[in-house]
Amino acid sequence: MNFTLVVWRQARAEETGRMVEYRVEDVSPDMSFLEMLDVLNEDLIVSGEEPVAFDHDCREGICGMCSLVIDGVPHGPERATTACQLHMRHFKDGATITIEPWRAKAFPVIRDLVVDRRALDRVVQAGGYVSINTGSAPDANSIPVAKHDADVAFQAAECIGCGACVAACPNASAMLFVAAKTQHFARLPQGQPERTRRTINLVEAMDREGFGACTNHYECAAACPKEIPVRFISDLNRDFIKAAAHHGRFGTLPPQGDLEE
Amino acid sequence: MLDARIPDGPLDEKWQRHRFEMKLVSPSNRRRFRILVVGSGLAGASAAASLGELGYQVDCFCFQDSPRRAHSIAAQGGINAAKNYQNDGDSVFRLFYDTIKGGDFRAREANVHRLAEVSNQIIDQCVAQGVPFAREYGGLLDNRSFGGAQVSRTFYARGQTGQQLLLGAYGALSRQIQAGRVRMHTRTEMLDLVVVGGQARGLVTRHLVSGRIARWAGDAVVLATGGYGNIFYLSTNAIGCNVTAAFRAYKKGAWFANPCYTQIHPTCIPASGEHQSKLTLMSESLRNDGRIWVPLGKDDARAPGDIPEDERDYYLERKYPSFGNLSPRDISSRAAKEVCDEGRGVGPLGRGVYLDFADSIARLGEDTIRARYGNLFAMYEKITGEDPYRVPMRIYPASHYTMGGLWVDYDLMSTLPGLHVIGEANFSDHGANRLGASALMQGLADGYFILPATIGHYLGSASIAPIGTDHPAFDEAEHGVRERIDRLLAIGGRRSVESFHRRLGNLMWEHCGMSRRAGGLRQAIVETQALRAEFWEDARVAGTNESLNVSLERAGRVADFLEFAEVLCWDALQREESCGAHFREEHQTPEGEAARDDDRFAHVSAWEYRGVGTKPVEHREPLVFENVALATRSYK
Ligand SMILES: Cc1cc2nc3c(=O)[nH]c(=O)nc-3n(C[C@H](O)[C@H](O)[C@H](O)COP(=O)(O)OP(=O)(O)OC[C@H]3O[C@@H](n4cnc5c(N)ncnc54)[C@H](O)[C@@H]3O)c2cc1C
Ligand code: FES
Numbered sequence: 063m064n065f066t067l068v069v070w071r072q073a074r075a076e077e078t079g080r081m082v083e084y085r086v087e088d089v090s091p092d093m094s095f096l097e098m099l100d101v102l103n104e105d106l107i108v109s110g111e112e113p114v115a116f117d118h119d120c121r122e123g124i125c126g127m128c129s130l131v132i133d134g135v136p137h138g139p140e141r142a143t144t145a146c147q148l149h150m151r152h153f154k155d156g157a158t159i160t161i162e163p164w165r166a167k168a169f170p171v172i173r174d175l176v177v178d179r180r181a182l183d184r185v186v187q188a189g190g191y192v193s194i195n196t197g198s199a200p201d202a203n204s205i206p207v208a209k210h211d212a213d214v215a216f217q218a219a220e221c222i223g224c225g226a227c228v229a230a231c232p233n234a235s236a237m238l239f240v241a242a243k244t245q246h247f248a249r250l251p252q253g254q255p256e257r258t259r260r261t262i263n264l265v266e267a268m269d270r271e272g273f274g275a276c277t278n279h280y281e282c283a284a285a286c287p288k289e290i291p292v293r294f295i296s297d298l299n300r301d302f303i304k305a306a307a308h309h310g311r312f313g314t315l316p317p318q319g320d321l322e323e
Numbered sequence: 324m325l326d327a328r329i330p331d332g333p334l335d336e337k338w339q340r341h342r343f344e345m346k347l348v349s350p351s352n353r354r355r356f357r358i359l360v361v362g363s364g365l366a367g368a369s370a371a372a373s374l375g376e377l378g379y380q381v382d383c384f385c386f387q388d389s390p391r392r393a394h395s396i397a398a399q400g401g402i403n404a405a406k407n408y409q410n411d412g413d414s415v416f417r418l419f420y421d422t423i424k425g426g427d428f429r430a431r432e433a434n435v436h437r438l439a440e441v442s443n444q445i446i447d448q449c450v451a452q453g454v455p456f457a458r459e460y461g462g463l464l465d466n467r468s469f470g471g472a473q474v475s476r477t478f479y480a481r482g483q484t485g486q487q488l489l490l491g492a493y494g495a496l497s498r499q500i501q502a503g504r505v506r507m508h509t510r511t512e513m514l515d516l517v518v519v520g521g522q523a524r525g526l527v528t529r530h531l532v533s534g535r536i537a538r539w540a541g542d543a544v545v546l547a548t549g550g551y552g553n554i555f556y557l558s559t560n561a562i563g564c565n566v567t568a569a570f571r572a573y574k575k576g577a578w579f580a581n582p583c584y585t586q587i588h589p590t591c592i593p594a595s596g597e598h599q600s601k602l603t604l605m606s607e608s609l610r611n612d613g614r615i616w617v618p619l620g621k622d623d624a625r626a627p628g629d630i631p632e633d634e635r636d637y638y639l640e641r642k643y644p645s646f647g648n649l650s651p652r653d654i655s656s657r658a659a660k661e662v663c664d665e666g667r668g669v670g671p672l673g674r675g676v677y678l679d680f681a682d683s684i685a686r687l688g689e690d691t692i693r694a695r696y697g698n699l700f701a702m703y704e705k706i707t708g709e710d711p712y713r714v715p716m717r718i719y720p721a722s723h724y725t726m727g728g729l730w731v732d733y734d735l736m737s738t739l740p741g742l743h744v745i746g747e748a749n750f751s752d753h754g755a756n757r758l759g760a761s762a763l764m765q766g767l768a769d770g771y772f773i774l775p776a777t778i779g780h781y782l783g784s785a786s787i788a789p790i791g792t793d794h795p796a797f798d799e800a801e802h803g804v805r806e807r808i809d810r811l812l813a814i815g816g817r818r819s820v821e822s823f824h825r826r827l828g829n830l831m832w833e834h835c836g837m838s839r840r841a842g843g844l845r846q847a848i849v850e851t852q853a854l855r856a857e858f859w860e861d862a863r864v865a866g867t868n869e870s871l872n873v874s875l876e877r878a879g880r881v882a883d884f885l886e887f888a889e890v891l892c893w894d895a896l897q898r899e900e901s902c903g904a905h906f907r908e909e910h911q912t913p914e915g916e917a918a919r920d921d922d923r924f925a926h927v928s929a930w931e932y933r934g935v936g937t938k939p940v941e942h943r944e945p946l947v948f949e950n951v952a953l954a955t956r957s958y959k
Contacts, residue, residue: 092595104819112865115873119561121601125392173871183389187501191494192453196373196771199451206462216455252453
């Protein structure tokens with residue numbers, strides 16, 4: 063198969079980028095999308111040009127590192143599939159394919175197709191965990207959890223933190239990410255003691271990081287490679303209203319990490 | 324002779340006694356110590372978080388953009404523990420025994436027993452963090468039998484156990500980052516270890532976006548940098564996995580133990596062509612219901628459905644009637660290679676065997692199979708374009724895990740004082756072959772429970788002089804790092820770094836993969852040297868240091884693999900026996916099974932660096948078995 067690629071090239075954060083056209087030939091339909099880019103990059107390197115930078119690591123759809131907008135869609139055309147798991151047999155021979163980075167204010171471009179997603183880490187740092195120290199846990203089976211609750215928590219916990227939801231959202235909101243993180247714990251007994259603070263702290267961290275507001279477009283769930291359902295967003299909204307009412311304010315709660323020395 | 328400093332006393336009291344005897348650092352003193360943790364996988368993240376909780380100052384480094392993306396995230400099957408929740412006869416001693424036996428009697432008894440002891444606490448810890456393990460309707464935790472174990476001791480979270488455990492550890496790490504006790508440095512690659520007065524005291528790193536070279540001083544260094552399975556180019560590991568951190572430490576004086584123990588996993592999707600960049604693991608659990616076979620005759624081009632029952636060879640069931648399709652990884656892998664070498668392999672490249680679910684589907688119904696393996700079947704179809712409910716899967720062995728690693732003593736400290744090594748990066752617990760679901764257990768045992776205790780003993784008893792990053796040892800290390808980067812950028816050859824890695828991988832797979840022979844190993848050493856010379860003349864590394872430069876990152880890692888390959892071959896050559904994953908063709912029983920030589924080789928081989936291209940010096944740690952009788956593994 064042969065393709066024309068139109069790829070975003072940007073040498074560094076401070077420079078302006080542009081779309082550049084490349085040809086790739088003799089692509090096997092069994093290649094993954096990233097292997098097709100490997101071929102392009104080998105050619106570029108051998109001919110003395112700099113390769114196209116893109117993030118990737120596991121190439122199994124689980125690490126959340128790959129982050130390409132392919133023909134306008136985060137992770138490309140296949141449903142529930144990360145870019146690294148997308149194979150060329152799904153494209154028409156001779157097609158022109160555009161490849162761009164995630165676009166969002168909170169995800170500045172670092173180079174070419176690589177963006178800075180540390181904002182997501184900072185949101186989690188604000189409280190996306192259960193605060194317990196190593197060694198202090200009771201026997202695992204002393205906390206029974208109804209299978210249904212465990213399964214729903216698992217569904218939320220499947221989020222790989224890739225940021226496709228943000229890239230797909232017209233407002234660049236991280237609401238689906240935050241919903242998945244909070245609802246994972248909200249469904250488990252272990253998550254109850256900090257449920258209120260966690261909800262408020264994560265939502266506020268999300269706003270602080272410059273993610274947009276959620277206005278119910280639901281593009282996020284359509285783009286999510288793990289098919290995290292939008293239902294979690296309504297659950298988060300409910301939790302948030304309850305939490306805010308409970309505290310009678312939207313002010314910042316003390317951070318969850320125990321700061322006392 | 325190498326001394327592992329194993330505590331005295333009966334096996335099941337060693338760890339508790341040692342915990343009592345070790346020096347402690349008082350809570351108010353801990354914040355005076357700075358610990359540099361390289362790696363944020365299960366081992367690194369759990370260690371950094373636990374050390375932060377104790378009150379140490381921690382710096383943690385990873386090369387991905389987030390600590391949550393470490394390779395541990397990809398683990399599928401599960402994590403072992405001796406809880407005996409299923410009341411099926413499991414115990415700490417049984418987990419200990421199975422691990423020792425599975426490792427073909429090439430691991431240290433005391434370490435393995437400690438691992439089994441700590442295993443239960445890991446599950447408690449993870450559940451308390453909210454890790455959503457599979458549960459039964461009664462609300463309690465579910466277990467399964469994994470990789471042929473005779474008891475159900477594996478805890479799992481669908482096919483994503485690694486991800487869920489890592490998110491637990493990442494949560495704990497995030498909490499310490501928020502609390503200001505851990506400083507996290509992402510997209511930062513360690514390029515050298517700094518040794519002062521014989522102690523590991525610092526690091527030199529390169530920031531992968533700006534190219535900035537930085538120095539970090541600390542009181543102790545912890546490497547949690549994973550395994551080197553990517554030496555074979557194609558493996559189930561993430562693309563970024565590499566040996567650089569461990570290899571730099573080796574060059575600075577830490578000894579490398581048992582590098583030749585490399586695990587080849589039997590159930591991976593075969594390569595489909597030259598372009599292949601990695602291989603995808605199909606969980607071992609599939610072997611519970613799938614039957615493995617190849618055509619009886621050579622070069623049989625018929626579609627699998629057209630091959631009648633009596634022209635199929637269910638070779639594992641035939642050769643190992645009692646374990647059959649669940650025979651251990653090393654045995655299953657070698658058997659697959661054998662039938663493919665005979666010309667009976669299937670698939671486009673002839674390197675594959677069938678894993679067939681037709682019988683199970685007929686017996687249990689498609690719905691049951693879908694409920695058990697739906698996500699794996701979907702993944703298979705995504706990659707190959709074939710529907711495994713209709714056509715048997717094709718699988719082939721691939722490099723998966725490395726039991727070898729930097730040598731550590733009972734306290735997980737390397738031969739360089741102050742340098743601790745945890746997780747897959749060390750050599751400690753799996754002997755010559757790792758059992759399924761035991762790597763996650765070991766990484767978390769090391770990081771949550773063992774290292775945080777033993778490092779305190781080091782910090783409390785060693786005399787560690789205050790130094791700054793202006794110490795000449797830092798100048799020297801940084802100079803070396805810069806010089807090497809400049810050299811790589813200046814090669815100006817014609818061939819991509821990738822192409823060298825691919826050739827090295829082929830070479831290693833051919834001569835130092837599933838089966839090895841003295842002649843082949845010698846040849847591999849000579850050819851690696853030639854390949855290395857060629858690399859330094861003809862590789863092309865694009866760009867500059869001062870930017871995000873994937874080509875430069877890759878080049879540094881491949882250059883290290885090219886040197887490390889030789890150490891691996893020397894180790895394989897010197898170990899004139901077959902044990903676990905290390906199979907020497909000259910040492911097999913008349914039936915073609917591995918022949919161990921306990922008289923000559925019941926020891927750990929640890930290699931000391933003596934210069935590039937020079938044979939390293941071997942040191943030995945004898946393995947003493949006081950609690951188990953050395954037996955021949957038999958899965959017939
Ligand atoms: C596909 C697959 C499935 C598996 N399934 C299972 C399973 O079901 N059960 C089981 O027990 N085991 C399984 N394993 C094995 C297990 O996942 C690994 O052995 C284990 O996760 C390794 O953890 P680690 O913390 O030691 O290293 P890793 O998770 O590999 O982490 C290494 C860390 O070190 C960092 N790093 C490395 N080099 C540098 C450097 N130079 N500078 C800075 N940072 C560096 C990386 O960024 C990363 O953060 C599986 C392995 C694979 C490949
Ligand atoms: S590379 Fe890991 S999810 Fe795509």
